[in-house]
Amino acid sequence: MRINSKLLAVSAALMLGHSAPALAAVNVFACEPEYAALAKELAPDASIYSATTALQDPHQVQARPSLIAKMRQADLALCAGAELEVGWLPMLQMKSANAAVRDGADGMFYAAEHIDTLDKLDKVDRTMGDVHAQGNPHLHFSPTRVLTLASAITARLKQIDPAQAQGYDQRLADFERRWQAAIPRWEAEAAALKGTKVIAYHTSFRYLFDWLGMEQVADLEPKPGLPPSSGHLASLLERARQGDVKAIVVASYQDTRGAEWLSEKSGLPVLVLPMSVGGDDASVDLFGLYDSVIARLKKVN
Amino acid sequence: MNAFRLSVLASSLISAAAMAQTPTLTNPAISAVLDGFYQNGDRVLGGREEGFGLGESELAISANIDDMFYGKVTTVIEVHDGDTELELEEAFIQTLALPAGFSVRAGRFLSDIGYLNNQHLHTDAFADRPAAYRAFLGGHYFDDGVRLSWVAPTDLYWTFGVEALKGEKLRAADEHGEREFDTVGVYNAFTKIGGDIGDNSSWQLGLALMDNRNGRLTPYEEGEEGHDHGDDAHGHSHSAAYTGEKTYVADVVYKWAPDGNYKYQHLTLSGEFFRVEDFKAAMLHEEDHGEEEHDHEHDTAKDHHQGWYVSGVYQFNPNWSAGLRYGELETEEAHGDHFHAQDLKETELSLNYHHSHFSTVRLQYTRQQGTNFDGLNDDNLITLQYVMTLGAHGAHQF
Structure with missing residues (x-):
């Protein structure tokens, strides 16, 4: 089927008078920018599109026309999985009518199916907030999992x-060599962060903190997915006043107002970390993202 | 009987919903919608009624059937005038692996004409569908039939589809039950295009044409009572109150969020226009042109109905959103051998509290102003409503 459609595309291009390359570039649809960046490392010649930016919360994405159009043309879709995209990806799959990226096809890749996620839950109830039974899907800050x-x-x-x-x-092989060389460098740079306690928004940096030995002692969200409430912020202020917390960490797509209120009352600095590639100027690729996040964390320590 | 079936459905729901997340073999996606309200008056054209009431309580089960087919069943339980109605809103299969961007949906499904029609009611920002939907599509139009869709392999989203449907809900009234209706009554063709403007905005335009073989009125027989074609005759069925042979629909939607991040603030602007043409029975039509002495004071020569609305909904923060909608409707109601022109204007303001993504409590004010509508007594309506979803809730459309 794939070969046929390629032949069709090539012959159509010939009929239109274009000189088509012998093999069309693989078309990659990435749900989040970290997967677009990884695809760029592994298939630099591919045509790669990221459905979201580092300023957009991947939980809440519209199944908008442009995404259906991109999904329609994709040979490979790279997504975090573990239900991160459950509110929009199934609609894109349905509406794009592209057999190559339906669930179970070679072209549909869910990262969470290939690694051990943290915080898997045996029992999930909506009173717990918007939690994922299959574990935390923000897994791109674990270098070994990457x-x-x-x-x-x-x-x-x-x-x-x-x-x-x-x-x-x-x-x-090239990526593995560069990545494996970077891991000990990052770990050395971040050695002083071990044991650092922070308050953070959501469990966005769960894997980062796990890797660097940091501890998220409280969450700005009263429950996963719910915005910070004033009552909850007041309880966080109590926690902050115990004196062992170093910073309030917020991801680039999260609202900083709750964090700023807490910062004003507690004197703790607010740290906005790029959630993904493109989240700040330094985060041009995955290496830059890791560099930037560690550099920013070190500033408050 | 119905009650028994309901309790079976309910118990299977409760046992499964606690676990239901990603649909699997033993665990299809099961979801329910709970909708209740209090309203201080009746809304015309099949909207919500005065007093306490339930909207559509919905129970849906869906999963991939195999690697080729997806299936979904949605049952809707409604209470009207003390009667509990169990209705099947969706029961369809859809192909997952046809080549070249084609897909086929068959069974009972929501027609893809217009912007709102293929969306489920519980995702709306207002308590009831706009008057044009209630008048021309019976609120929302689902039917038995088949659809073929195609998506173009272009960066600009372009889809095209055709539907053939039973069309029973969109049949013109037939007092005597003697009319021979076409069994495949409705043929739809639709197209939608859409895209992004930068990172912040997205848009979609749609055009649809409905060819309703049974839309023209049944010829009037001398000496008969006029066939009252509005609410009263149809009660609370999902049939359209006004039909015609041709319906044209144009819709536009624009969405905006800062940096394209829909988590906190976002704006949705939308509008739709409906024109329903050729509803006069052939005989009446002749008379209008031929007999000048046929001069009733209420009669008009117009052979079309028309309706439109524009709506804006803004989410201020994850907990609060507000919507403003204005719509107009111009219809012709058959009274025996002549027609009464009707006119309805609706201005609506809704304020919504969302405790989470799954629960909404809504306060809505509606000003309905109309002429020649039965049951239009109250000009100001206040609706207090909750809409909540539980279980594995599916992805939303744009």
């Missing part, structure tokens, strides 16, 4: 585009 994902994505790329399998293997 390595696992890189090799799983490469396997998919090779399935979808076997003609360039060798090239994908080379790109993966």
Whole structure:
């Protein structure tokens, strides 16, 4: 089916008088910018589109026309999974009528299915807020998990585009070498952060804190998905006054008002961290994102 | 009987909903919608009634059937005038793997004409659908039939679809039950295009044409009582009160959020225009042109109905949103061999509190001003409503 559609595309291009490349570039649809960035490392020649930016909360995305149009053309969709995109991705799959990216197809890649997520829940009830039974989906701040994902994505790329399998293997080896070299550098830089206690918005940086040995002692959200309420903020102020908390951490797509109120009352600094690639000027790729996040955290310590 | 079935549905829901998250083999997505309200008057054209009441309580089950088909069943339980009605709103299959952007949906489903029609009622920002929907589509139009859709492989979203439907709900009134209706009565063609403007805004335009083989009125017989074609004749069925052979729908929607981040603030502007043409029975039509002496004081020569609305909804923060909607409707009501021109204007203001993404409490004010509508006594309506969803709630449309 895929080969046929490619042949069709090539012959259509020829009929229109264009000189088509022998093999069309793989079309990648990334649900979040971190997966677009990873795809860029592993398949730099691919045509890559990110459905969201680092300033957009991936829980709350509109299944908008442009995304349906992009999904329609995708050979491979890269998403976090664990229900992060449950409010919009199924609608895109349904409306785009693209068999290549339906669930279970080679072209539909859910990161959470390839790694161990943190905070899996045996029992999920909506009184607990908007929680995910399959664990925390914000998993791109775990460098070892990113390595696992890189090799799983490469396997998919090779399935979808076997003609360039060798090239994908080379790109993966190159990425793994650079990433494995960066991990000890990051860990050395962040060594002083071990044991640092913060208050944060949502569990967005769960994997980062887990990796660097930091501790999120409280959440600005009273329940996952619910905005900070005044009553809850008052209880956080009590917690902050115990004196062991170093900062209030907010992701680039989160509202800072609750954090600013708490900061004003408690004297703790507010730290807005880029949630993904593109979240600040330094976060041009995954390496830049990790560099930037660690540099920002170190400033308050 | 119905009560028994309801309790079976309810108990299967309760046991499954606690676990239901991502649909799996043993665990399809099961969701329910609870909708209750108090209103201080009756809304015309099949809207909510005075007093305490329930809106559509909905129970839906959906899952992939296999790697080729997806299926969904939505039952709706409504209470009107003390009667509990169990209705099947959706029971369809849809293909998942046709080539080249094609898909087929078959069974009972929401027609894809207009902007609101294929959306579920509980996602609306107002208590009732606009008057044009209540007049021409019976609130929301779901029917038995088949749809073929195609999505273009372009960066500009472009989809095109055709539907063939039973059209029983959109049949013109037939007093004597003698008329031979076409069994496939409604053919729809629709197209939608859409895209983004920068990171902040998105838009969609839609056009639809409905060809209703049974939309023209049944010829009037001399000496008969006029066939009252409005609310009274149809009670609270989901049938359209006004039909015609051709319906044209144009819709536009624009959404905006700062940085395209819908979590905190966002704005939705939308508008739709309906024109329903060719409803006069062939015989009446002739008379209008041929016999000049046929001169009733209420009669008009117009052979179309028309309606439109514009709406703006703003979410100030995750807890609060407000909406403003204005709509007009111009219809012709059959009275025997002549017609009465009707006119309705609705101005609506809604204020919504969302404790979470799954619960909404709404206070709505409606000013309805009309001429020649039965049951239009109160010009000012206040509606207090809750709409809540439980279970594995599916993704929303744009």
